[in-house]
Amino acid sequence: QKEVEQNSGPLSVPEGAIASLNCTYSDRGSQSFFWYRQYSGKSPELIMFIYSNGDKEDGRFTAQLNKASQYVSLLIRDSQPSDSATYLCAVNNAGNMLTFGGGTRLMVKP
Amino acid sequence: DAGVIQSPRHEVTEMGQEVTLRCKPISGHNSLFWYRQTMMRGLELLIYFNNNVPIDDSGMPEDRFSAKMPNASFSTLKIQPSEPRDSAVYFCASTRKDRANQPQHFGDGTRLSIL
Numbered sequence: 001q002k003e004v005e006q007n008s009g010p011l012s013v014p015e016g017a018i019a020s021l022n023c024t025y026s027d028r029g030s031q032s033f034f035w036y037r038q039y040s041g042k043s044p045e046l047i048m049f050i051y052s053n054g055d056k057e058d059g060r061f062t063a064q065l066n067k068a069s070q071y072v073s074l075l076i077r078d079s080q081p082s083d084s085a086t087y088l089c090a091v092n093n094a095g096n097m098l099t100f101g102g103g104t105r106l107m108v109k110p
Numbered sequence: 111d112a113g114v115i116q117s118p119r120h121e122v123t124e125m126g127q128e129v130t131l132r133c134k135p136i137s138g139h140n141s142l143f144w145y146r147q148t149m150m151r152g153l154e155l156l157i158y159f160n161n162n163v164p165i166d167d168s169g170m171p172e173d174r175f176s177a178k179m180p181n182a183s184f185s186t187l188k189i190q191p192s193e194p195r196d197s198a199v200y201f202c203a204s205t206r207k208d209r210a211n212q213p214q215h216f217g218d219g220t221r222l223s224i225l
Contacts, residue, residue: 032210044201101152
């Protein structure tokens with residue numbers, strides 16, 4: 001059973017702080033990793049993807065991948081109330097199927 | 111460019127009725143996925159197609175569920191007969207199979223309520 005684990009939260013951070021979201025996965029053969037943001041009542045929206053070990057930055061978002069430890073994280077700098085949402089980690093194991101974690105609910109307080 | 115288009119956006123029906131959900135993938139995408147999302151179970155993959163052919167339907171909960179993809183631009187998910195426990199949000203997603211490590215793009219979903 002290929003698993004993707006996330007802390008369900010809620011993770012509460014003050015506005016302007018760094019939010020750190022973590023995800024672990026069980027399949028060492030996993031090749032690519034995606035972060036989706038889902039607002040309440042909306043569909044998942046892709047915000048970041050990463051394939052190689054290390055960091056990848058896009059604006060206020062940084063994805064970090066450590067394949068040896070089988071974890072991937074998402075950092076959100078200068079968190080805004082509009083970042084309040086559920087963040088889903090998804091892992092590609094083979095072909096183009098994705099396995100999703102249960103999501104972490106982030107709350108950014110003004 | 112148009113994204114993944116799903117219809118209807120909302121469906122309320124009585125148990126025992128047939129329900130048909132529809133999806134149009136992004137043009138040029140050749141893989142299509144049907145998901146179900148509930149608070150209890152999160153996002154679950156029901157079935158996916160490559161080039162209109164069903165590849166993995168192990169997530170389909172029961173024989174009451176069926177899915178078809180008659181052509182590259184249209185897919186349906188049917189529930190017959192429907193039950194209250196089928197109430198959930200159903201998402202369709204698409205991607206390109208012929209490129210590695212491609213993300214999936216989601217439609218807006220169908221919120222299904224079975225009374």
